[in-house]
Amino acid sequence: MKKQNINLYLASPRGFCAGVDRAVKIVEETIKKFGSPVYVRHEIVHNKDVVNSLAKIGAVFVEEVHEAPKDRPIIFSAHGVPKSVVNEAKQRKMISIDATCxxxxxxxxxxxxxxxxxxxxxxxxxxxxxxxxxxxxxxxxxxxxxxxxxxxxxxxxxxxxxxxxxxxxxxxxxxxxxxxxxxxxxxxxxxxxxxxxxxCYATTNRQQAVKSMAKLCDTILVIGAQNSSNSLRLVEVALSHGVKTAQLIPDEYTLNKFLESFNPSLTPNLGLTAGASAPETLVQVLISKLKKDFEVNLVDHTVTKENVTFNLPKILR
Ligand code: SF4
Structure with missing residues (x-):
């Protein structure tokens, strides 16, 4: 049977920003330098896949500084921390590494x-x-x-x-x-x-891409976590700029649920993006799943190129 055609608009920029990229590298480099375990206060970035893969190589996620032993490094997440948290680590004489963007x-x-x-x-x-x-x-x-x-x-x-x-x-x-x-x-x-x-530039660029893509799409999917402000805003921006539906896709389960009910006759123009803390993996999973069932016309929707990078903290250079 001939596969049904769909247009899949792929927003760019999408996914990891320079701040998230740096935060993930900070955890990896801290483990290399100090051995495992290293402690990370709060999710380093709002993404379960990222957190789980760092946990596998020796990161332990805690909510408060006092939950970590004094003799192991503690990393502050990309979101930043109040001064009181930095002071608590100092008082406990811990090595603290700041992954604040x-x-x-x-x-x-x-x-x-x-x-x-x-x-x-x-x-x-x-x-x-x-x-x-x-x-x-x-x-x-x-x-x-x-x-x-x-x-x-x-x-x-x-x-x-x-x-x-x-x-x-x-x-x-x-x-x-x-x-x-x-x-x-x-x-x-x-x-x-x-x-x-x-x-920030990453939030701005991802929202601009969604705004212009919304003019071409019936539905926009946003790969990103439920607690990612950046990703939730992309869903809102899509809805306020004219798409019929916009949905957050935090994991493969939700992705499969979406595909089960997807009717390309109603929404033949699909848009896809990812929040600044979402890795590219789920984007590629979605594309390959769609390709199995449909004749997918991939349309690159680039609004700008990003070339921002941030240095690691001195202690890790
Ligand atoms: S979303 Fe913006 S502020 Fe947040 S980590 Fe990325 S670049 Fe930094």
Whole structure:
């Protein structure tokens, strides 16, 4: 029987960003240098496959510093950590290795600079996300307020509107953040902030690729974890830019479920991307599974090329 045709648009850039790539290498290199086990506070990046493969070579994932023995190295995840966590490792005289993405560190440094200048900081981000906890934890609690929604931006009360700054989580929706910042800048004209928001190049590029791909696709699939802010935003961006359906695919089980119910007559134009913490493996699995059942016309959808790399910390060079 003749296979049915589908167009599969493949977004680029997609998948691993330079910050995730560096964090994974940091764990691998720490194991090479110090032997195993090495301890990693929190998932190094939000992806189970990555975490499991690092666990196999000797990484032990813990939620708090005190869960690791004092005589083994502890690695801080790509999302960054509050100052209190760094201090705890210091007090316990542990070797600590910081895998915080340099673009998150930049936001930490901005936040500290504003605090040193006596400014109250409005951090735009999602409550309880590790990056937000880490950034808020750079300054005393009373100097930072979280802004999650437009309503928060409309209602936030501040003591001194002349001593105010903002910063943003790096993995937010570009469009939602723009709206929130417009409200803040209108309410507080002298608010200080970065020239452009802190949303990183990888988040920006993956969202731009999805936005333009949404014009060509009926359905967009996003490979990425349930707790990956970056991946969840890609699903939202796809839906808000006109696709009929967009779905997060965290694992092969969900992928198979999607394929069981996939009807190419209804959605002959499929788009595929992956969040910044998702390895390419599942993308390739999906392509080969589709090729078994359908005549797949692969369409490269590149919006830009990325050539960002970050150095490893000095201790590992
Ligand atoms: S998504 Fe952006 S901020 Fe997060 S690790 Fe990647 S490059 Fe860094």
């Amino acid at each position: 340099p673009l998150v560190t930049k936001v930490h440094n901005e936040t500290i600079r504003h605090y040193n200048l006596g400014r109250h900081i409005l951090l735009v981000g999602h409550r309880n996300h590790p990056e937000v906890i880490g950034t808020m934890g750079q300054v005393p609690n009373e100097f930072v307020s979280l802004i999650e929604t437009i309503d928060d931006a409309i209602n936030i009360k501040v003591k001194n509107t002349e001593k105010l700054a903002y910063a943003t989580q790096t993995t937010l929706s570009l469009d939602d953040t723009k709206e929130i910042l417009t409200v803040l800048k209108k309410r507080f004209p002298s608010i200080k902030g970065p020239n452009s928001e802190d949303i």
